[in-house]
Amino acid sequence: MAERTLRGARLGGQSFEDERGIEFAARQQVGYRCKQGHEFEITMSVEADIPAVWECPRCGAEALSTAGILPEAKAEKPARTHWDMLLERRSEKELEDILKERLELLRGGEIGPAHLHRANAKKRKASA
Ligand SMILES: [Zn+2]
Numbered sequence: 001m002a003e004r005t006l007r008g009a010r011l012g013g014q015s016f017e018d019e020r021g022i023e024f025a026a027r028q029q030v031g032y033r034c035k036q037g038h039e040f041e042i043t044m045s046v047e048a049d050i051p052a053v054w055e056c057p058r059c060g061a062e063a064l065s066t067a068g069i070l071p072e073a074k075a076e077k078p079a080r081t082h083w084d085m086l087l088e089r090r091s092e093k094e095l096e097d098i099l100k101e102r103l104e105l106l107r108g109g110e111i112g113p114a115h116l117h118r119a120n121a122k123k124r125k126a127s128a
Contacts, residue, residue, distance in 0.1 A: 032056070034063035 026046040033039045034056035040063070042054055052071040056063040064071075086095060102111070109117035 030054075031066035032063035033066050034059060034061040036061060038063065039066070 029041040106112040107118040
């Protein structure tokens with residue numbers, strides 16, 4: 001909210017040059033149009049990076065710049081999964097060996113939760 005308030009500060013309609021002769025940065029009107037056809041202009045400094053989209057003040061939808069500024073293409077970097085990271089370090093054969101080893105430890109009761117230990121599994125079956 002705070003950010004939008006700041007970015008959306010309307011400079012238009014007011015004179016920023018007062019009698020003391022203070023000059024404000026050169027401004028420009030940037031037009032936007034939302035999908036509903038609402039058009040509006042935002043006053044920005046000529047030095048500002050013009051955002052490609054602005055929230056429509058009437059319906060809240062994303063409005064596109066009418067100056068033809070296109071939204072930056074999002075970098076299509078595929079998310080690296082845990083599996084991808086694993087494969088960067090180990091071959092599938094290595095992983096299989098590690099899995100076997102760990103399963104043995106698990107079933108042997110050396111690692112992991114007790115209900116997965118082989119001895120307990122047998123006990124459970126026996127009492128069932
Ligand atoms: Zn709108």
